[in-house]
Each structure stands twice: as structure tokens, then as C-alpha cells.
Amino acid sequence: MDFSLLVIVIVIVIVIVIALLLPARFFFRLSNPKPQGSPKAYPLIGNLPQFLKHRHRLLQWLTELLAASPTGTIYLCRFGKLQGVITTNPANLEHLLKSNFQNYPKGPRLTSLMRDFLGRGIFNADGELWKWQRKMASFEFNTGSLRIFVVENVQQEITKRLLPRLRSAAASGATVDLQDLLERFAFDNVCQVAFNEDPACLAADGEDPAGGDGLLRRGFAAAFRDATAISAARFRYAVPGMWKLKRLLNVGSERRLKESISTVDDFARRIIRSRKKELRSPAVAAEGFHHQDLLSRFITGGDDSDEFLRDIVVSFILAGRETTSSALTWFFWLLSERPDVERKILEEIRSVRARSEGEEEEKESFGFEELREMNYLHAAITEAMRLYPPVPFNSSHCLADDVLPDGTKVGKGWFVSYNAYAMGRMAAVWGEDCGEFRPERWLSVGGEFQSESPFRFPAFHAGPRTCLGKEMAYIQMKSIAACLIENFTLEVARAGRPEMLLSVTLRAKGGLPVRLRGRTTPR
Numbered sequence: 001m002d003f004s005l006l007v008i009v010i011v012i013v014i015v016i017v018i019a020l021l022l023p024a025r026f027f028f029r030l031s032n033p034k035p036q037g038s039p040k041a042y043p044l045i046g047n048l049p050q051f052l053k054h055r056h057r058l059l060q061w062l063t064e065l066l067a068a069s070p071t072g073t074i075y076l077c078r079f080g081k082l083q084g085v086i087t088t089n090p091a092n093l094e095h096l097l098k099s100n101f102q103n104y105p106k107g108p109r110l111t112s113l114m115r116d117f118l119g120r121g122i123f124n125a126d127g128e129l130w131k132w133q134r135k136m137a138s139f140e141f142n143t144g145s146l147r148i149f150v151v152e153n154v155q156q157e158i159t160k161r162l163l164p165r166l167r168s169a170a171a172s173g174a175t176v177d178l179q180d181l182l183e184r185f186a187f188d189n190v191c192q193v194a195f196n197e198d199p200a201c202l203a204a205d206g207e208d209p210a211g212g213d214g215l216l217r218r219g220f221a222a223a224f225r226d227a228t229a230i231s232a233a234r235f236r237y238a239v240p241g242m243w244k245l246k247r248l249l250n251v252g253s254e255r256r257l258k259e260s261i262s263t264v265d266d267f268a269r270r271i272i273r274s275r276k277k278e279l280r281s282p283a284v285a286a287e288g289f290h291h292q293d294l295l296s297r298f299i300t301g302g303d304d305s306d307e308f309l310r311d312i313v314v315s316f317i318l319a320g321r322e323t324t325s326s327a328l329t330w331f332f333w334l335l336s337e338r339p340d341v342e343r344k345i346l347e348e349i350r351s352v353r354a355r356s357e358g359e360e361e362e363k364e365s366f367g368f369e370e371l372r373e374m375n376y377l378h379a380a381i382t383e384a385m386r387l388y389p390p391v392p393f394n395s396s397h398c399l400a401d402d403v404l405p406d407g408t409k410v411g412k413g414w415f416v417s418y419n420a421y422a423m424g425r426m427a428a429v430w431g432e433d434c435g436e437f438r439p440e441r442w443l444s445v446g447g448e449f450q451s452e453s454p455f456r457f458p459a460f461h462a463g464p465r466t467c468l469g470k471e472m473a474y475i476q477m478k479s480i481a482a483c484l485i486e487n488f489t490l491e492v493a494r495a496g497r498p499e500m501l502l503s504v505t506l507r508a509k510g511g512l513p514v515r516l517r518g519r520t521t522p523r
């Protein structure tokens with residue numbers, strides 16, 4: 001070997017040995033003291049070995065670590081400067097999401113991961129850009145007319161599409177993937193609310209309300225699903241930033257992402273242009289016609305560049321697409337293990353039906369007031385989300401050094417995350433029976449639903465960025481659950497708990513295959 005090459009090799013070996021001997025503190029500006037219970041961080045690579053070891057069970061691994069930590073907070077670090085804390089401590093959540101909100105925006109790392117897909121839409125925006133979208137959207141979400149619009153859409157989708165599909169599956173004895181049907185339902189529903197378009201994803205073959213445009217719309221739905229999954233997968237690269245190299249080379253998943261985004265963009269822009277044209281037509285202006293959907297409100301309300309409107313629409317579809325379906329998938333799985341809870345829900349549905357007999361015209365789905373009376377169902381769905389929150393964790397970026405209420409020091413540039421999945425499993429938060437599915441924990445002695453502090457139950461986030469679609473989500477989830485339980489018994493066609501699949505939301509890997517039987521006699 002040439003002498004200079006030998007010297008280089010020796011120097012590299014010495015550097016590596018020194019690096020391995022030095023404490024991680026030398027490379028990372030650690031909090032001092034590091035929260036008790038944090039996993040051992042190795043020099044240079046941080047917690048990478050543990051991340052790799054537990055990559056198939058990340059949520060469970062983090063839950064075990066957090067449960068063992070006396071404060072419910074742990075420190076984690078990965079390659080380079082990527083370091084931060086994860087917490088399940090409600091006092092810390094209140095600090096992050098409300099009291100010191102200004103110090104914890106989404107930040108550049110998180111927004112860059114989702115930028116190609118979400119652009120500058122509400123989920124991926126901070127500062128003034130976020131504030132403006134929030135103000136506009138809050139106004140829209142608080143109108144009674146939106147609630148009526150949502151209830152009507154949900155009723156139509158249930159009676160015209162969901163129930164007929166389930167009835168034909170029950171009649172033929174076929175197994176159906178309930179998660180897939182719920183995702184189709186949610187996609188149709190949110191597209192109608194976001195831009196008053198019906199992608200007809202749940203429509204039976206042959207039904208094409210889009211006037212020959214149906215295939216295009218379903219292509220949009222498939223592209224949206226792929227773009228979501230691939231963008232979310234960028235979070236999970238063992239080497240952060242690896243996706244950038246793949247994007248540069250336009251290979252593998254990044255290539256597919258580019259193609260999916262282009263399909264989503266084409267479709268969204270077509271809708272935006274046609275809606276603009278419609279809104280500006282003299283006939284519409286003369287009638288003072290008011291569209292109910294979010295897109296129309298944003299077009300008439302401010303920045304109406306196609307680019308920005310596209311970002312807003314994509315963000316809203318993302319918000320409504322997988323969240324309610326994730327919640328209901330886990331709800332129905334939990335229910336399949338608990339016939340006692342199912343029976344109580346059925347009794348409640350029947351007594352609500354009996355009370356409104358004669359008052360409302362007979363229909364298969366439920367009205368807003370009827371849904372409001374279903375306290376036990378509300379509690380059971382909420383309890384399912386406590387154990388399986390559709391958005392299992394959430395992260396923000398620390399702008400300036402800070403100390404959390406539990407004493408944990410966090411540094412400028414760190415990520416600070418909360419883990420809603422782990423929170424539902426903390427005895428310190430929910431008591432020793434935290435792992436049990438017990439809807440009663442949400443009910444008063446008189447059987448009324450009692451809400452919890454969002455800092456203990458952050459399934460819908462909390463503080464100024466709290467979920468805007470919560471009421472809409474409950475309307476949809478309660479309507480579907482009530483109609484399904486009233487009409488069918490459901491048997492999960494696979495043993496054991498479905499494997500958890502982490503995308504933007506917590507999905508069931510391989511779906512939720514079920515067999516249905518029409519309910520004929522009261523149980």
C-alpha cells in the first residue's frame with residue numbers, strides 16, 4: 001500500500017475510535033440532565049441503532065420508553081443535528097400548544113418534508129400565512145349552513161352508496177374491507193365539502209354521477225392516496241434527507257410521488273378554473289349566489305392564485321380523507337371484541353329512533369338532533385380514539401431555548417413532539433385501567449358525554465391550531481356507526497389485532513376484512 005494512503009487510513013481509524021469513545025454529549029447539545037428513561041444515545045449516530053431495531057414497532061417502543069420515564073418525557077437524537085424530545089405530559093402539551101405557542105411552529109424541517117405535496121396549505125404553513133387561512137376557514141367551519149351541508153351529504157352517501165353496498169355484501173356472504181369502504185366514504189364527503197365535487201369513490205360500478213368524468217375523478221383519488229403515503233414515508237428514512245437524493249435522481253418512490261402530485265395538480269386546477277369561471281359569470285353575480293364549499297369561499301375571500309387555492313384544497317382533503325376512516329376502523333375492531341358495548345350502542349340507537357318516531361319523516365340515516373342524543377355512541381367513538389388516535393403523533397420546532405413545565409430543557413432548533421398514541425396508554429394520565437376500552441369513562445352519572453382537557457386527550461390537537469373539522473368528523477363517524485350497527489352484525493374475518501400501519505394517520509395494515517349479516521331481531 002502506498003505510504004500516504006496508509007496514513008489516511010490510520011487517521012480515519014483514529015478519528016472513528018475517538019468518536020466512539022467520546023460521549024454523545026460532545027456531538028449533541030444535550031439537555032442537562034437528560035430526562036430519566038431516555039434511551040442511550042451513541043456518538044454521531046445517536047439513537048439510530050434503536051430506531052432500526054424497532055422500526056416495525058415504533059409506536060409500541062416509544063410507548064414503553066415513555067411509560068418508564070418518571071416525567072413522561074424522553075430525549076432522542078439521530079444523525080447530524082436532529083435531536084429533540086417526545087412527551088406525554090399534559091402540562092408540557094399545554095405549554096407547547098397554548099401558553100408558549102409562538103415558540104413552537106411546525107418549522108422548516110417538517111414543512112420541507114410535506115412541501116411538494118401540501119405546498120403552503122394550512123397544515124404546512126406557519127406565521128401570517130397560517131393565520132390568514134385559519135381565520136378564513138374558522139369562519140366557514142362555524143356556519144350553521146356548513147353543518148346542514150355536511151349532514152345532508154353524509155345522509156346521501158349512506159343511503160345511496162354505503163348501505164346498498166353493505167346489503168349486497170351481506171346477501172352474498174362476501175368479505176369486504178371495511179377500512180377501504182370508510183376511506184372511500186370520507187374522500188367523497190370531504191371533496192364535496194372542500195369543492196362541491198363528487199369523486200364517487202364509493203359508487204357502485206356503473207354509477208357515474210360525474211357525467212363520464214368518473215374515471216378521472218377516481219384517478220385523482222388514487223393519486224391522492226399515493227401522494228399522501230409517499231410523503232408520509234419521508235419521515236421514516238433512517239438517514240434523514242435521503243429522500244432528497246432520490247428526488248434529485250427522480251428514482252423509486254420519489255418518482256412515483258412526482259407523478260401522483262402531477263395528477264392531483266391537474267385535477268385540482270381544472271376544478272379551480274371552472275369554479276372561478278362559474279363564480280364570475282354574470283348570472284351568478286346577479287343572483288348573489290353563494291356556494292357552500294370552502295374553495296368558493298377562498299376564491300371570493302382573498303389570494304385567489306391557482307397555486308395557493310390548490311394548496312388549500314389539498315390540505316383540506318388530507319384533513320378529512322383518512323382521519324375519520326382511521327378512527328372508525330379501530331372503533332369497529334374494538335367493538336368486534338366487545339359485544340357488551342355494541343349492545344349498549346344498539347339500545348341507544350333504538351331508543352333515539354323510538355323518541356323521534358312520528359316527529360321526523362322516516363329515513364335510514366339520522367338527523368343532527370338524533371345524533372346529538374347518542375351520548376354512549378359518542379363516548380365509545382371517543383374512547384376508541386383515545387387508544388387509537390388517528391393522528392398518533394405530532395411534532396413542532398423549538399425557536400428559542402426553553403424549559404418545559406416538567407423541568408426538561410429544550411434547545412433552539414430541536415423537535416418537540418407529543419405522542420397521542422402513548423398518552424392514551426399512560427397510567428399517569430388515565431389511571432391503571434388505561435389499556436382498557438371503557439366508554440363509561442367519558443360519561444357522567446346521568447349518562448351525558450363529558451369532554452376532557454385536550455391536553456390529556458389531544459386526538460384533535462389543542463390550542464390555536466386545534467382541529468377545525470371536529471364537529472364535521474363526529475357527524476360523519478356517528479352517522480356511519482349508527483347506521484351500520486342498526487342494520488348489521490359484523491364479524492372481523494381475521495384473528496387478532498390488525499397490524500398498525502403508520503402513514504399520516506394510523507391505519508390497519510391489510511385493511512379490516514369483515515363479514516356482515518343483516519340484523520333482523522333485536523339482540
Ligand code: HEM
Pocket residue numbers: 122123134137190316317319320323324327389390391394458459460461464465466467468469470472473
Ligand atoms: C376523527 C377525525 C379527525 C381527527 C382525529 C383530526 C385530528 C386533527 C389533528 C391532530 C390536527 C392537528 C394537525 C397538525 O397540526 O399537524 C388537525 C388539524 C386540522 N383538522 Fe382535523 N381531524 C379530524 C377530522 C377533520 C376533518 C373531517 C376536517 C375537515 C375537512 C379537519 C380539518 C382540520 C384542519 C383544517 C386542521 C388544521 C388546523 C390548523 O392547522 O390550524 N379535520 N386535525
